[in-house]
Amino acid sequence: MTVEERYEAAKESYRNIGVDTDQVLENLKNVPISMHCWQGDDVAGFEGEGALSGGIQATGNYPGKARTPKELMEDIDKAMSLIPGKHRLNLHASYAVFEDGFVDRDALEPKHFKKWVEFAKKRGLGLDFNPTYFSHPKAEEATLSSENEEIRQFWIRHGQACLRISEYFAEELGTPCTMNIWIPDGFKDIPSDRKAPRARLKDSLDQILAAGYDKEKVNVAVESKVFGIGMESYTVGSHEFYMNYAAKNDILCLLDNGHYHPTEVVSDKISSMLLFSDKVALHVTRPVRWDSDHVVLLDDETKEIAKEIVMSGTEHVLLALDFFDASINRISAWVVGMRNMQKALLTAMLRPNEKLKGLQENREFTELMVMQEELKLYPAGDVWNYFCEINGVPAKEDWFQEVKAYENNILLKRD
Ligand SMILES: C[C@H](O)[C@H](O)[C@@H](O)C(=O)CO
Numbered sequence: 038m039t040v041e042e043r044y045e046a047a048k049e050s051y052r053n054i055g056v057d058t059d060q061v062l063e064n065l066k067n068v069p070i071s072m073h074c075w076q077g078d079d080v081a082g083f084e085g086e087g088a089l090s091g092g093i094q095a096t097g098n099y100p101g102k103a104r105t106p107k108e109l110m111e112d113i114d115k116a117m118s119l120i121p122g123k124h125r126l127n128l129h130a131s132y133a134v135f136e137d138g139f140v141d142r143d144a145l146e147p148k149h150f151k152k153w154v155e156f157a158k159k160r161g162l163g164l165d166f167n168p169t170y171f172s173h174p175k176a177e178e179a180t181l182s183s184e185n186e187e188i189r190q191f192w193i194r195h196g197q198a199c200l201r202i203s204e205y206f207a208e209e210l211g212t213p214c215t216m217n218i219w220i221p222d223g224f225k226d227i228p229s230d231r232k233a234p235r236a237r238l239k240d241s242l243d244q245i246l247a248a249g250y251d252k253e254k255v256n257v258a259v260e261s262k263v264f265g266i267g268m269e270s271y272t273v274g275s276h277e278f279y280m281n282y283a284a285k286n287d288i289l290c291l292l293d294n295g296h297y298h299p300t301e302v303v304s305d306k307i308s309s310m311l312l313f314s315d316k317v318a319l320h321v322t323r324p325v326r327w328d329s330d331h332v333v334l335l336d337d338e339t340k341e342i343a344k345e346i347v348m349s350g351t352e353h354v355l356l357a358l359d360f361f362d363a364s365i366n367r368i369s370a371w372v373v374g375m376r377n378m379q380k381a382l383l384t385a386m387l388r389p390n391e392k393l394k395g396l397q398e399n400r401e402f403t404e405l406m407v408m409q410e411e412l413k414l415y416p417a418g419d420v421w422n423y424f425c426e427i428n429g430v431p432a433k434e435d436w437f438q439e440v441k442a443y444e445n446n447i448l449l450k451r452d
Pocket residue numbers: 075080093167219260262293320328359
């Protein structure tokens with residue numbers, strides 16, 4: 038049977054339970070996922086030799102990581118050629134391209150990202166952005182919560198510079214830019230004063246936002262975290278801190294599903310956030326025992342997150358991925374993670390969601406369980422393969438041959 042014939046059979050099965058697969062494929066094509074540039078080079082960036090800091094780690098030494106903007110762009114192209122649909126690219130400030138001399142992070146300007154804008158424009162991609170508050174000598178102790186006023190002001194200027202760059206992205210590309218602020222600040226051991234660093238962080242964010250920006254063009258988001266390596270006892274930017282800050286200042290919360298206590302799930306937070314805000318931003322990742330940033334799999338929580346996104350309306354969720362695995366082929370990591378996020382969205386869209394909602398409302402929990410369990414073995418794979426085919430990318434595992442060839446011809450020649 039051909040991919041199309043299989044799709045036609047699957048379409049019939051889904052039609053019998055009230056799901057229009059043609060409509061689903063159209064909807065799925067229009068959900069952009071912001072692909073993080075930092076999987077391609079283990080979060081190294083282009084500033085020099087500095088080690089990755091901030092309590093995050095990329096472990097592994099798989100050959101072929103990108104070392105220059107050109108190599109990273111080529112690798113992004115390769116990955117995107119194997120992912121169906123049109124997506125976005127998520128950059129960190131540490132990926133500035135210095136064509137006429139290095140400047141420090143507080144002096145970054147739109148021109149340092151011109152190459153990325155050219156890249157995105159040619160490919161019809163939107164850009165998202167992140168100030169980089171780690172891997173820098175001035176981030177060794179603390180950044181926006183620093184007790185050292187000179188250091189704190191340096192990082193405030195960095196945030197303001199990033200706002201200008203985010204606005205530039207939106208203007209050049211005609212699509213709003215999500216600018217996400219994450220800082221690693223915290224303490225290894227029990228603090229004597231939890232309030233003072235948080236008060237300084239609050240003031241720093243106020244000063245960044247006071248620089249002014251066009252809210253139609255930039256969605257500012259703040260990303261909390263429960264702990265980082267070396268900051269196990271206290272994180273300044275906690276969930277409660279940012280949830281309140283975002284609500285009060287009409288900006289967005291970004292929920293990273295590696296950033297909560299192990300029994301907390303982001304899938305259960307999305308609906309609550311969206312009852313109080315028009316949008317929520319996500320970093321989808323895979324935490325293995327800690328915030329390990331493993332590649333996103335098609336696992337239960339990813340599917341549950343996708344279900345919440347679909348039930349809430351995909352336009353309300355700014356969806357990005359965040360992982361960095363240096364132990365496997367990095368292009369494969371991107372492709373697996375992006376395709377899995379899309380597969381999760383697809384399985385959520387292939388549910389007869391209105392009928393299932395009705396069963397819950399009528400407290401028909403027996404039938405609800407039966408339906409939800411039976412749906413797990415419906416032929417979503419045949420719909421996925423057809424989606425790949427009509428969007429011009431290889432179906433099933435066929436894409437991996439292309440990654441292998443790219444590895445042999447390009448990546449292995451880099452070292
Ligand atoms: C590199 C990213 O910005 C970083 O991973 C951040 O988003 C995070 O999740 C830190 O744990």
